[in-house]
Amino acid sequence: MARLKARPHGGDVYAASRELQRDVTEVLDFSASINPLGPSPRVWRAITGARHVLSHYPDPDCWALRQALATQWQCESAQIVLGNGSMELIYALxxxxxxxHLLVVQPTFSEYAAAMVCHGGHVTQVCADRDEQxxxxxxxxxxxxxxxxxxxxAVDGVVFCNPNSPTGQSCGAQDVLELARVAQRQGVWLIVDETFADYCQERSVLPLASSLSRVVVLRSLTKFYGLPGLRVGYAVARDSVVRKLRGALPPWSVNAMGQVAALAALHDTAHARKSLQFVMKERTRLAGLLAGLPxxxxxxxxxxxxxxxxxRGWQARKMTERLRREGLLIRDCSTVPGANARSIRIAVRQPRDNDRLIQSLSRLLIENRS
Ligand SMILES: Cc1ncc(COP(=O)(O)O)c(C=O)c1O
Structure with missing residues (x-):
């Protein structure tokens, strides 16, 4: 059984602000990959207009949200279950x-293995090859x-993330379907975490999830819709699988404001399109600048x-610490199984923030050389 150490995550701006004695808004967080345009303006309007929902328990069925998602994905609402972020679903699965006995494809998100260990199960890890990117x-x-x-x-579950965090790699839907076929034949569950799939929807198998008998697809409103603080995620699978998952969750796991905000976010397709275009363009620019660093x-x-x-000669941990002192948070990936001591992950933010990071990174790299 894999032994797990404490698992650092990106996005802890609160700890950084205490440590640096700066306001949270003065910390530039490149360590959590959240939509740099923020949530849809419709979300702000919906939240301010929905104060009354605080006086009631949230809808335990997330009925309106499930209807909206069912329309979006052209499936039945009974094939969707909501959770307090996709994290809650990862732990319930x-x-x-x-x-x-879960097979985890590394390097990847640490919580799949952690959830399995928490459940008292076994974890086997397979590492993707660096030489194959x-x-x-x-x-x-x-x-x-x-x-x-x-x-x-025997392994009775396989989990992988597509596109994967932290590597950014993704595989085509055909590959996932091939895995789904093998998993079904062998009586193994296949969990596909599509938390970041809004950025390459053509590679998603979500539209097919409810027709595949042993597949669960996870999605999140955290990253693409920019709602990390509200904790909304969901799974799509066959009705019978969704019923099992629902039975493993506590009641009211998705709070009332989260449901209001998620619904407003899903309805703003213009903001979604704008976000996608923005990230594609800025990602290309930022990747070019990073690749240009010696x-x-x-x-x-x-x-x-x-x-x-x-x-070579640099350590991700050291660079992460140096940047942190300047109020810039990046994700040190050196402890992620399968990644090496020089691996880091950087979220795409607004051009001004990205330029600031590039400036600091290049200065630190040069200083260290001299
Ligand atoms: C790959 C991946 N999956 C799932 C999650 C959980 O996201 P949430 O619980 O906010 O939906 C995260 C969060 O960082 C993640 O990186």
Whole structure:
């Protein structure tokens, strides 16, 4: 069984503001990958107009939100379950689906393995290869599932993230469907975390999730819709699977303001389009500037962040600390299994913020060399 250490996450602006004795708004957070345009203006309007919802318990069925999502994805609302962020669903899944041995494709989000360990299960890790730019090792996973003997220790769940965090890699829907077929044949659950899939919808299998019997697709309103503080995520799967998952969740897990805001965010398709265009353009510009820093290696990016390696001789931990002193938070990925000591992840923010980061990064890299 994998032993897990404390798991640092991006986005802890509160700890940074206490440590630096600066207001939270003066900390530039490149460590959590949130829409740089922020939430839709409709969200602000909806929240201010919905004070009355605070006087009631939230709708435990998230009825209106499920209807909106069902319309968006052309599925039944019974095939959707909401959670307090997709994190709550990640923790509910092992219990709900009785998964005892999870295959995790690294380097990836630490909470899949943590949730499994919390559930008392086993974790096996497969590492994507750096020389293949961390592409999802589809053939290796399929052959592992084919080769394994049935029995109490067999892998009964596979999880991966598409596009993946922190590597930014993504695989095509055909590859995911191939994995889904093998998983179904072998009686294994396939969990596909599509938290960042709004940035490459053509690679998503969400529209097919309810027709695949052993697949659960996770989505989040946190990143693309810019609502990390409200905690709204969801899963799409067959009705029977959704019922199991729902049964593993506490009542009222999605708060009333979260439901109001999520509904308003989903309805603003113009803001979604604008966000997508903005991130694509700025990501290309930022990736070019990062690649131009001496000795840095930048990996292809399919979401709203960039995964890269600092020059040889540098350590991600040291650079993260140095930048933090300047009020710039980046994600040190050196402790993520499968990544190396020079790996960092940087969220795409507004051009002015990105330029400020580039300035600090290049100065620190030069200072260290001299
Ligand atoms: C890949 C991935 N999945 C899921 C989550 C959880 O997101 P949330 O609970 O905010 O929906 C995160 C958060 O950082 C993440 O990076």
């Amino acid at each position: 092992p219990h709900a689906l009785k998964i005892d 961390y592409a999802l090792p589809v053939e290796r996973i399929c052959s592992l599932l084919h080769r394994q003997k049935n029995g109490p220790r 000795g840095c290696t930048v990996f292809p990016a399919h979401a709203n962040f960039i995964f890269m390696e600092l020059p």
